[in-house]
Amino acid sequence: MIDQRGQIIGAKIIKSIFRDGFDMNSLEQELISLNIGGMTSQIREIIRLAFGSRMVSPATAKRLNLKHIKGMLLYGPPGSGKTLIARSICKLLNAKEPLIVRGPEITQELYGASERHIRALFDAAEKDEKQYGSKSDLHVIIFDEIDSIGKKRGAAAGSFHHDDKIVNQLLTMIDGTTELNNIFIIATTNRKDLLDEALLRDGRIELHIKIDYPDEQGRKQILDVCTRKWKQASLLDIDVDLQEIARRTIGYSGAALASLPQLSSTDILEFLKVAHSLAKFKKKIEAHPLADLASFDEDKAKLSC
Ligand SMILES: Nc1ncnc2c1ncn2[C@@H]1O[C@H](COP(=O)(O)OP(=O)(O)OP(=O)(O)O)[C@@H](O)[C@H]1O
Ligand SMILES: [Mg+2]
Incomplete structure (x- = not known):
């Protein structure tokens, strides 16, 4: 949406991205509600780069030759x-x-x-x-x-x-x-x-x-997002250690991480089983590490333009 002055009317959260002292946590919450984990700083940067010129008034954009x-x-x-x-x-x-x-x-x-x-x-x-x-x-x-x-x-x-x-x-x-x-x-x-x-x-x-594969912190955040609903419903086994899973899934894509919780179907009984299968999954990863892990460089897993 564009307002009277021709500016984008975005969610409040987006407008605040352009302010000093931006509260990263609020964008993170918005992304979690969209089921996106581990990408807050990348998405903040993308929006700044892509839409920065549209967030100022047309007059300012003209003056600054944006x-x-x-x-x-x-x-x-x-x-x-x-x-x-x-x-x-x-x-x-x-x-x-x-x-x-x-x-x-x-x-x-x-x-x-x-x-x-x-x-x-x-x-x-x-x-x-x-x-x-x-x-x-x-x-x-x-x-x-x-x-x-x-x-x-x-x-x-x-x-x-x-x-x-x-x-x-x-x-x-x-x-x-x-x-x-x-x-x-x-x-x-x-x-x-x-x-x-x-x-x-x-x-x-x-x-x-x-857009590269996530580092350990990103993997943990993706797993958090994907298991959020189970946690809210107390369906996640207490001994499922997402941090540990994140540590052991070097080189896994967001898609691979997001699919872990879908190892079983979605009715309640299956949900309960899934919690167990996540724990089992830890063992599976130990038994079958990814073949190309040696070439994966976590430092490269960041935004580059
Ligand atoms: N950061 C993330 N947070 C939560 N889920 C994610 C994340 N990254 C990927 N996924 C999950 O993986 C799925 C596939 O991701 P997506 O389709 O965006 O990948 P892609 O980069 O477009 O892949 P391709 O190159 O094959 O088209 C998403 O629908 C989502 O479920
Ligand atoms: Mg795609």
């Missing part, structure tokens, strides 16, 4: 939480529901239909901009798994008439947003190396943020 960021790429290994962050940002901003398009769905469409689909994604924002100008709502478009539609052009022999045309259409639409201040694109990929560089240039999807 340019709005139009697009952001979240990249990193599978299951690190990229799609989760992309979807949650709109909730944190109190923005309109994002348009979400999965790259593989677009490439499966018939010749010509993929380009039409991409053009259509920008329709609502264009209409709003014409009608409301600087008071238009912010439109967020999420290109999930963009590597399937944004591959380097000319990379695959014989693919020109489909894949390359899709990239060209995407570039045209993103360039068209120069006049649109009400669009923000979030793209996700675990294959940044495959993407056409033209997509990632200044003025296009220019902010690149690596």
Whole structure:
């Protein structure tokens, strides 16, 4: 939502991110309510970098020569939480529901239909901009798994008439947003190396943020979030030591950690069993450590741009 002066009206929590002395704990609580653990400082930084220019009045932005960021790429290994962050940002901003398009769905469409689909994604924002100008709502478009539609052009022999045309259409639409201040694109990929560089240039999807696997503290926070409801219902065995599990799950993705509590089905009896299976899981990890742990560097598991 945009207020009278053309600023984003976000949840209180987001506005406070930009103030000195920001209370990290309040953002953490908001993220916990969205079932996200261990990403508070990353998400704070992402929002500051991506939306900082939109949080000041248009007059101040002009005076300071601030340019709005139009697009952001979240990249990193599978299951690190990229799609989760992309979807949650709109909730944190109190923005309109994002348009979400999965790259593989677009490439499966018939010749010509993929380009039409991409053009259509920008329709609502264009209409709003014409009608409301600087008071238009912010439109967020999420290109999930963009590597399937944004591959380097000319990379695959014989693919020109489909894949390359899709990239060209995407570039045209993103360039068209120069006049649109009400669009923000979030793209996700675990294959940044495959993407056409033209997509990632200044003025296009220019902010690149690596989302890596969590360190021990992050793992503990993810486990806390995922078992929160059990704890509230006193369904978690007293001897389940989440800190210990976090210590022993080096190299586990957020997705792998979040799936631990789903080892059994969800009715109450199964819930009780799950608490036991978590304890058993400790033993399983000891018996089958991940093969690639030796190459995992916890210090690298942090935000990098
Ligand atoms: N920090 C986290 N806190 C809580 N749950 C998480 C976290 N990270 C990942 N998950 C869980 O893992 C699931 C998968 O994460 P997500 O789909 O965002 O991964 P991804 O990085 O987009 O993976 P891929 O590259 O395969 O698309 C989420 O739906 C969520 O259940
Ligand atoms: Mg994803």
